[in-house]
Amino acid sequence: VHVMESGGTSAQPGGSLRLSCQVSGYTANFYCMGWFRQAPGKEREGVATIDHDGDTRYADSVKGRFTVSEDNAKKILYLQMNNLKPEDTAMYYCAVGTSGACITMGRYFAGRLVLQDVAPKFGYWGQGTQVTVSS
Numbered sequence: 001v002h003v004m005e006s007g008g009t010s011a012q013p014g015g016s017l018r019l020s021c022q023v024s025g026y027t028a029n030f031y032c033m034g035w036f037r038q039a040p041g042k043e044r045e046g047v048a049t050i051d052h053d054g055d056t057r058y059a060d061s062v063k064g065r066f067t068v069s070e071d072n073a074k075k076i077l078y079l080q081m082n083n084l085k086p087e088d089t090a091m092y093y094c095a096v097g098t099s100g101a102c103i104t105m106g107r108y109f110a111g112r113l114v115l116q117d118v119a120p121k122f123g124y125w126g127q128g129t130q131v132t133v134s135s
Helices: 102-107 114-119
Strands: 002-006 017-024 031-039 045-051 056-058 066-071 075-080 088-098 120-125 129-133
Touching: 002 031, 002 120, 017 031, 017 088, 031 066, 031 075, 031 114, 045 066, 045 102, 045 114, 056 066, 056 102, 056 114, 066 114, 088 102, 102 114, 114 120
Parallel strands: none
Antiparallel strands: 002 017, 017 075, 031 045, 031 088, 045 056, 066 075, 088 120, 088 129
16 A cells, blocks of 8 residues: 655645645555644644545644545545645645544544544555645
8 A cells, every 4th residue: 555645835824735645555445544744843633534435524723724535536635725824834644544543533533532542543654745834
């Protein structure tokens, strides 16, 4: 399985970016795909997930600004990021796991789990793409 992110670049506050994640070699019909990010000096955090049914979940910090979607036929995951803020600056990672991973992420986004509890649910990770938001 190969996971590769793209689309990271610099943007101004209030701007928009779209990240892409190409997944190849993953053939399971039931899955969870997610976006995570890690800012300098901070722990990695979950951003958004989408499962094989198209159900999405988001961190409170990005709700209403970010949208996760997928092109199922092409196995591409997207993250549309609008109204970017300087605090969105981070390395963004894409990950793929079993469908149960999205259920677990729901508890994570609700604050009932920490990332160390949920990250192992995702077996495949990309190398990351850098997003920098500054004026």
